[in-house]
Amino acid sequence: MNTHEVLKELISINSYSINKSGVDRKNCYIWDQLCDLPLKRTLHKSKMYGDLMHLQSNDYSPNSKTITLVLHSDTVHKEDESSPILMSGNKLYGPGAIDMQASIFVVIELLKKLSENDQLVNINIIFNTAEEKGSPEFQEVFKTISKESNYIFVYEPSDPGRYNPDEEIFKTQFELVTSRKGIFQQKIVTIGPGGHSGSLATKAERKNAIEQAICMMKEIQDLANYDKGTTVNLAYINGGRENTVIAEKCEFTFDVRFTYQEERERVKEEITKILKTEFVSGVEVEDLGYSYDLPPLEPNRNSAKLLSIAQEVGKDLGMEIIGNGRGGWSDACNMYIYNPNAMIIDGLGPKGDGEHTNNEFVYLDTIEPAIRLSEEIVKRIRYS
Numbered sequence: 001m002n003t004h005e006v007l008k009e010l011i012s013i014n015s016y017s018i019n020k021s022g023v024d025r026k027n028c029y030i031w032d033q034l035c036d037l038p039l040k041r042t043l044h045k046s047k048m049y050g051d052l053m054h055l056q057s058n059d060y061s062p063n064s065k066t067i068t069l070v071l072h073s074d075t076v077h078k079e080d081e082s083s084p085i086l087m088s089g090n091k092l093y094g095p096g097a098i099d100m101q102a103s104i105f106v107v108i109e110l111l112k113k114l115s116e117n118d119q120l121v122n123i124n125i126i127f128n129t130a131e132e133k134g135s136p137e138f139q140e141v142f143k144t145i146s147k148e149s150n151y152i153f154v155y156e157p158s159d160p161g162r163y164n165p166d167e168e169i170f171k172t173q174f175e176l177v178t179s180r181k182g183i184f185q186q187k188i189v190t191i192g193p194g195g196h197s198g199s200l201a202t203k204a205e206r207k208n209a210i211e212q213a214i215c216m217m218k219e220i221q222d223l224a225n226y227d228k229g230t231t232v233n234l235a236y237i238n239g240g241r242e243n244t245v246i247a248e249k250c251e252f253t254f255d256v257r258f259t260y261q262e263e264r265e266r267v268k269e270e271i272t273k274i275l276k277t278e279f280v281s282g283v284e285v286e287d288l289g290y291s292y293d294l295p296p297l298e299p300n301r302n303s304a305k306l307l308s309i310a311q312e313v314g315k316d317l318g319m320e321i322i323g324n325g326r327g328g329w330s331d332a333c334n335m336y337i338y339n340p341n342a343m344i345i346d347g348l349g350p351k352g353d354g355e356h357t358n359n360e361f362v363y364l365d366t367i368e369p370a371i372r373l374s375e376e377i378v379k380r381i382r383y384s
């Protein structure tokens with residue numbers, strides 16, 4: 001089977017995160033491509049999501065350097081979405097094409113090459129099934145494998161970079177990720193007794209739920225620290241019901257992104273204080289909790305070291321490799337939080353665009369360079 005057929009087949013199996021049978025089918029198809037290699041497969045069961053697939057090289061010793069490759073087979077694309085799989089020049093469009101079915105193809109080919117060259121040694125591969133939902137399950141698996149890993153490669157797409165896709169250099173310039181922001185999203189409700197806005201005339205009687213919410217939101221917004229990369233987004237507000245009624249209820253949601261774990265702690269502590277502050281006497285505050293609460297991949301020395309290895313390798317291959325921080329979350333953060341001493345790099349997938357849209361595509365001619373880059377980094381690590 002050639003590149004395009006396997007990749008098209010990967011894309012055509014719907015693996016929306018909560019389509020459990022679809023995600024399981026996808027992992028099965030991936031295993032079909034790999035089952036002749038000296039790998040053993042472990043499935044970690046889930047009721048809600050697909051079963052996480054962990055592969056490990058048969059040749060595995062605790063005394064050698066361990067490399068873990070992290071991917072996710074789930075996508076954000078629902079079954080009833082109508083985005084066809086189609087080829088247009090150098091681009092292959094389809095749901096999940098770049099996030100991250102093309103990366104799965106890269107790793108399938110990488111593993112075959114490593115096996116051919118007797119390099120399939122001390123390697124773990126994780127095919128997560130719920131990354132697009134913030135990996136709410138399998139944390140014990142991430143923890144165990146992360147702690148065993150010296151090097152961690154995460155296969156979110158490489159950034160499109162600064163070159164035009166028509167230029168020759170485009171396909172050999174890769175922008176890897178050395179840090180990612182963490183995120184938490186929280187929902188708050190304020191509840192007051194309400195009342196007639198014409199009859200209640202003293203300040204003490206007017207216990208307005210919207211007023212309490214606004215005072216809190218202002219203070220929460222002020223917790224941003226742009227120098228440290230901490231931002232706050234007041235995302236959604238819904239409250240009150242009639243001009244003549246003092247608002248009984250107001251609900252709001254906000255989203256905090258942070259580069260550093262200590263910023264996460266600071267903002268959370270401050271929010272706890274704000275929630276306890278009675279800006280409007282007689283209005284109660286209820287914390288409805290987090291919808292996401294995920295750690296960052298902090299800028300760190302080990303990721304910088306692995307980036308420089310990738311850059312040396314890139315030079316030898318005639319590739320230009322640069323490193324950058326990215327705002328969005330990925331499983332790289334998950335792995336980092338359990339083992340900050342590992343060397344972690346993300347963005348090792350090929351290049352494309354339109355992630356999470358109906359126009360998602362991969363640049364087909366960046367697949368081969370992505371495979372070569374990973375293969376050579378593995379060799380460099382083994383022989384250094």
Ligand SMILES: [Zn+2]
Pocket residue numbers: 072099100131156
């Ligand atoms: Zn992804």
